Structures are given as structure tokens and as C-alpha cells.
Amino acid sequence: MHPRFQNVFAQLPASLQAALRPLLSVNAFPAMLSAAEGVSLRQQTGMDEATLTFSLLPLAAACARPSISRFQVGAIARGVSGNLYFGANMEFPGTTLQQTLHAEQSAVSHAWLRGEKQLTAITVNYTPCGHCRQFMNELNSGTRLLINLPGRPPSTLGDYLPDAFGPGDLNIKTRLLDEECHRFTLQGDTLTQAAIAAANRSHAPYSNAPSGMALEMKDGTIFSGSYAENAAYNPSLPPLQAALNLAYLSGYESQDILRALLAERPDAPLTQWETSVAVLRSLNCRSIDRVLLN
Numbered sequence: 001m002h003p004r005f006q007n008v009f010a011q012l013p014a015s016l017q018a019a020l021r022p023l024l025s026v027n028a029f030p031a032m033l034s035a036a037e038g039v040s041l042r043q044q045t046g047m048d049e050a051t052l053t054f055s056l057l058p059l060a061a062a063c064a065r066p067s068i069s070r071f072q073v074g075a076i077a078r079g080v081s082g083n084l085y086f087g088a089n090m091e092f093p094g095t096t097l098q099q100t101l102h103a104e105q106s107a108v109s110h111a112w113l114r115g116e117k118q119l120t121a122i123t124v125n126y127t128p129c130g131h132c133r134q135f136m137n138e139l140n141s142g143t144r145l146l147i148n149l150p151g152r153p154p155s156t157l158g159d160y161l162p163d164a165f166g167p168g169d170l171n172i173k174t175r176l177l178d179e180e181c182h183r184f185t186l187q188g189d190t191l192t193q194a195a196i197a198a199a200n201r202s203h204a205p206y207s208n209a210p211s212g213m214a215l216e217m218k219d220g221t222i223f224s225g226s227y228a229e230n231a232a233y234n235p236s237l238p239p240l241q242a243a244l245n246l247a248y249l250s251g252y253e254s255q256d257i258l259r260a261l262l263a264e265r266p267d268a269p270l271t272q273w274e275t276s277v278a279v280l281r282s283l284n285c286r287s288i289d290r291v292l293l294n
């Protein structure tokens, strides 16, 4: 089991420990549970889905990297597939607070990049901040998304974000998690193709500046992240954070990154380049390159 889980694992109910141990003992637990694994955990523990998801939250929170705040937030997104995706907050000392990834964003981006088509619910250990409520209002589940918080009755995003501003206010119909393809031709080596494929899937209806980041780890594993824009602009999630999120959730460290590749349009009104270079430099990674989409 990865060391980050050991302390919280020991606090879980005994039946859940027994059921989870084989899943957590694999080399790289992907910080997600398939629908079938969820069913099996429920059968073995006798827990209903809500109880199980709340019980798993400490494991999600253990994935947090809050080196500035020391405040661990954990989130679990449930997809229509029934899969559960962990998320946790991640902070980037040496850059700006704006680079922070919130736990809710982490879980949503995680689910999206693993191919989930829609979310039904998100369970969080603290009440979602305004930025996260706004971020989640970009989703194709709309204000129906269920928000489950400890000690509160199940509510919807609409309850937490009344009179919401969203994509519709800017006449945008494509929502986050809708299938998107920007049709840039895949070319180059595996890492280049991964970055272009991530850009193809990105949600950038406001700027029309799709982008993707691919990270190659020293063991050859590739994590790629797609850019996710938000109608209110500031809660947008850069492609580097999306890729780092998957790497960190899978138990990798920044020292494990061998090289990074950004794919973006040269003629777009935005660029991820300088910010990505700055964040990667703060992680001691200087091997970053760019492929221009056309």
C-alpha cells in the first residue's frame, strides 16, 4: 500500500479495511474504484453507497498535497457509469495561489480524463468554496449534480449555487464532460500524440484555445491532461494541473517526471506556455517542449 494511505487506512471500519486491502495493495492504485469494485465493497461491508463513499473520503483526502495550507480536502466524484473517482487539493509553492487545484476540480477532471460521460454526485469532506461551485456549474449534469457533505442532507448544486451564472449566459451549449474533438491530426512520438489527443478533448469554448499537456514519467508511464475552461474564466483548469493531478493521484512524485509536452494553437488568444514553464520549474522540471496545433 502506498505510504500516503497507511494512517487513514488504519482508521477505517474493519470490514472496509478487509475489503479494500487487495485493491490498495496493487502497485499503482489509480485512486478510483470501478462500479463493480464499488458493488463488491458494498456487499462485503453491508454499507449503502452513501455510507461507503463517505467512508472512503479520508483516502481521497490523503492524496492532498497542501504544502502551504496544510488543509487536506478530499472529494469523490461518482460517474453515471457507477465508477468512483478520488480528488484532492494540490498546492504549488514557488508559483502563485492561482495555480492551486481544488479537491472538487481534481475529482471532476480525474473522472473526465478517464472517460466518464456525466457525473451524478460529488462527495466532499468540506463545503465546496464558491470557486468550486462555479467550476462544477460547467458540467453537463447542470445544477442537478448531487452534493454530499458530512452531516448535511443531500442537496444539489442548484441548492448551493442559486441564481447561477453559467455557460448559457455566454450562449455556450457544450458542457464539461460532453464529448468534444477539435480534430487536430495526431503526429510525432507517443508523448506528442498524447498531448495532441489531450488538446483534442479539451473544453475551451470561450477562448477557442484548446490545449493539452502530456507528462512522461521516468518509468515510461504517460499522464495527459486536457484544459477545462469555465464560463466565469478564473475557475478554469490548466492542462498542466490536469496532468499532474492524474500523476499525483496515481502515487507519482514531481521528481518522477522526465519530460513535459504542451500542445496548443499558435494563433489562439491565450497561451499556457509561460505559466506551464513556471509551474514545472517550481517542481524542478526543466524539460518542457511545445507542439503547435494547426
Ligand SMILES: O=c1ccn([C@H]2C[C@H](O)[C@@H](CO)O2)c(=O)[nH]1
Binding pocket: 066, 069, 071, 073, 088, 089, 090, 091, 100, 101, 102, 103, 104, 127, 128, 129, 130, 132
Ligand atoms: O472547496 C474547497 C475549498 C478549499 N480547497 C483547498 C484549496 C486550498 O488548497 C486549501 C485552502 O483553501 O483548501 C478545496 O480543495 N476545496
Ligand SMILES: [Zn+2]
Binding pocket: 102, 103, 104, 128, 129, 130, 131, 132, 133
Ligand atoms: Zn474550492
